[in-house]
Amino acid sequence: MRLALASLIAIGAVSTTALAQEQTAPAPAVAMPAATMPAAPAQMPMPAPGPADPSIPVVAAPPAPAPVETYVEPVRPPPSTDPTALQVLSVLDRICKPAVVGGDFDALAKAAGLKQKKKMWTLDLGKPYSIVLDNPGSNKNVCTLTLQYAQGDAQAQALATALHDWASWENSPQLRLIRNDQTVSSDYRRFTVSWDDAWANGHAGLVYMRLKKLDETSVGKNYEQAQVLYSTTSR
DSSP states (O other): OHHHHHHHHHHHHHHHHHHHHHHHOOOOOOOOOGGGSOOOOOOOOOOOOOOOOTTSOOOOOOOOOOOOOOOOOOOOOOOOOOHHHHHHHHHIIIIIHHHTTTOOHHHHHHHTTOEEETTEEEEEOSTTOEEEEOOOTTOTTEEEEEEEEOSSHHHHHHHHHHHHHIIIIISSSOOEEEEEEEEEOSSOEEEEEEEEOGGGTOOEEEEEEEEEOTTSOOSSSSOEEEEEEEEEOOO
16 A cells, blocks of 8 residues: 555656646747756765874773662561460570579579479470470570470471571570571481571570481471570670
């Protein structure tokens, strides 16, 4: 259609010119000899660009400005609502933290509602689950909890998440994550997560260590086992 339309426009232009010539009937033009016809002016050639002037310094374009990094304030996730995790955090706050800085370990454990079983302070979470505090002995700056809790990754992850939130947001001094790995010994697989305040030249630390058999089955017949340690060192 585009080619056909263009042909019709050309035909129309020619017909209109012929009609105009018939109406005006101009006088015949006098032919001029070819020698007397003026020649068309020659087009002047464009000059070729010359070499750059060495006296004029070449100025490089300024580099593009680096993007400005905007500080993003960390946002705390919702605190844990897991019952076992909340019991662990309560023991850390009410017993471990005051005990490692000189508090009376036995008095603190008793006041928190733990009972002595086989000379170990124990919080019963419903059989076969429990929190048992190791006797600190001479290591009074270390508080060790042995946990027996529900099998499966969900409960283990809930504990790790709650401890991370406590270390990062609740504890003073603030602790930061420094380790998250797995080691294998002759008896257990140990999945270890730890936090400390060495970034601020501090002296506090928290460790969560989940224990599994070498074949990755649970330590207990119907429970998982882990340890949580809170400690301080002298400045």
